[in-house]
Amino acid sequence: MRAYILAHEDAVVRWRSLMGPTRVSRARNTAPDSIRGAYGLTDTRNTTHGSDSAASASEEIAFFFPEFDERRWYQEDEPRLRCGQARYSVEERVHQVPEEEGTESA
Template sequence: MLWVLRFFTCVPFVHSGPIRAYILAHKDAIQLWRTLMGPTRVFRARHMAPDSIRGSFGLTDTRNTTHGSDSVVSASREIAAFFPDFSEQRWYEEEEPQLRCGPVCYTEGGIHCAAGTGGPGPA
């Protein structure tokens, strides 16, 4: 029943303004992002990880500034919700190998490509 209360207290905050959704790509992306965010509870974040995002900017436990998936399964589900046209399989097969080659460039539309591949950005 606690999750129902938490859900209904989060909904107004989530709808209170724009959000930015990202897909982070790294071998340990979930753990690294969760470390950068800091503990979920703002009081704990301020004392245990004061330089974390939540420690620096969190207001309350429901207004803690950030969200991050807690597992690969959650990440896949959340990626599908925010980016329905994104294919994890295609990304791993076609794009991920290119990104390991060096710097990444972005178009103004947010499309990325590896530098020197003939795409937008410096060659």
């Protein structure tokens, strides 16, 4: 199992669109190229999960990533990500915003 935090203004809507309908039979008929349409087995084994709102996403992020500080992300990392100051770490499978010069990580 893998869990990710997706960062985008419309992350919830976009991810839910890529996943397709929750019911696999509906996904196969109405969105066959969606993740669930292509790979879902049953309604309870539908291959993927995504939050249904920003509030749910915050709760689920806190559950799966207790060390993640959402407030700090929005105040410090997210503005730097928007400016293109992020790199992808293949080893860790995550985008990282480098520490600003003259600061130390905790």
